[in-house]
Amino acid sequence: MTNPVGLAAVLAITSIILAAFKWKVTPDQVPLWWDINAHPIWWVPRWLGLFLFPVLQFLIPYIIYQLVVRNSNLERHGGESKHAVAHIIGLPALFLFFVQNFVILESATSVSHDFHPHIFAASIALWLLIWLGYNLWYVEPNSAVGILTPWTLSNATIWKNTHDHTGWVFVIFGIILLIFSLAVPKGLVFLIGVLILWLGPYIYVFFYSYFISSADVGSEPLLD
Known part of the structure; x- marks a missing residue:
């Protein structure tokens, strides 16, 4: 590395x-x-x-x-x-x-x-959502970097399914936030929108990994 x-x-x-x-x-x-x-x-x-x-x-x-x-x-x-x-x-x-x-x-x-809230929101969209989401597609199972939940950390199949799905979620929300940051004037609506589009994907993927853990995804353990 x-x-x-x-x-x-x-x-x-x-x-x-x-x-x-x-x-x-x-x-x-x-x-x-x-x-x-x-x-x-x-x-x-x-x-x-x-x-x-x-x-x-x-x-x-x-x-x-x-x-x-x-x-x-x-x-x-x-x-x-x-x-x-x-x-x-x-x-x-x-x-x-x-x-x-x-x-x-x-x-x-x-x-x-x-x-400068619009520049700040655009930087969140670019780095913390789009660039992060792109890289999550390629991260193999480990206990240090990635979507670390009790379910992804216990099962390599859940890890892969979560990260494949998460990559798209982060990139799509990042593109939406980037457009939002350029189109909406600063104020309460802007603040709420940024928080939802920024934090929403992180909350969503936590519950996503939980729900797929109850499906038949196999029982391949992590290498750690």
């Missing part, structure tokens, strides 16, 4: 450099939370607002990678599965890089300091 931590480090360093260039034009206090109309309501010191996300871009994939490499089952995976696992580990870095440089940094340096 290729090491995704290297990509996370490059993205984090790039974000730190871009934030450093904006340091002098950024006020001492910058927003880190906004209301439903995208107006700032919670302010933090400049160093925290500019560098929190770059640190997380590296830290989250690094922690996930350290957990994943301890899973001996991954060594038996094919090349496509190993690449997909690496892509999923690197997802937080890609998502946070996009959010940091096109949402957080822009808000910190703008006059109004307003949030």
